[in-house]
Amino acid sequence: DVKVTQSSRYLVKRTGEKVFLECVQDMDHENMFWYRQDPGLGLRLIYFSYDVKMKEKGDIPEGYSVSREKKERFSLILESASTNQTSMYLCASKLGDRDNSPLHFGNGTRLTVT
């Protein structure tokens, strides 16, 4: 089974801090994604990556950046955390280049910015 591991289950940060959310997958998947989940809004795509050092903006990239230095690891960075970035963050991976294989999600990181 594919395993997608997010380094923290819960994080509490202060406004203005730089925040790193880490995600690792163990199945050599090419594609990795960061979503944000908020009640009533579903899952919204922040950034995704098709390969090492490749990244593309999703639907809500403002205030975020990403890093993918190794195939198995995809990091989400909040350059200066703000209270409106308090949310559940989900990482996902999938096999293949632009095919229709399913997404495999991590358990999520619940971030609170105070």
Next chain:
Amino acid sequence: QQPVQSPQAVILREGEDAVINCSSSKALYSVHWYRQKHGEAPVFLMILLKGGEQKGHEKISASFNEKKQQSSLYLTASQLSYSGTYFCGTAMEYGNKLVFGAGTILRVKS
């Protein structure tokens, strides 16, 4: 553009059936369905491609009506384990990124 899911929430008793709909205003290539239990990761259920095929997964099946740009998820003889939030994700082209609906909360009571 985000697909619209309906209903927003539904409560069932064990053994009852339910239908969850996912509608788009644009032509779709594929529809994905996921279920998320409380505090857990979303789990893949099935993918449907344009062509109107119907798929099944245990007592959960789905259809894709290309003309209506709508997919429906059918849950028959519901079990307590079916409780969770169901999300549809839609793609307008092959391999395109998924855009998810807001989710449908399903609760099955004994």
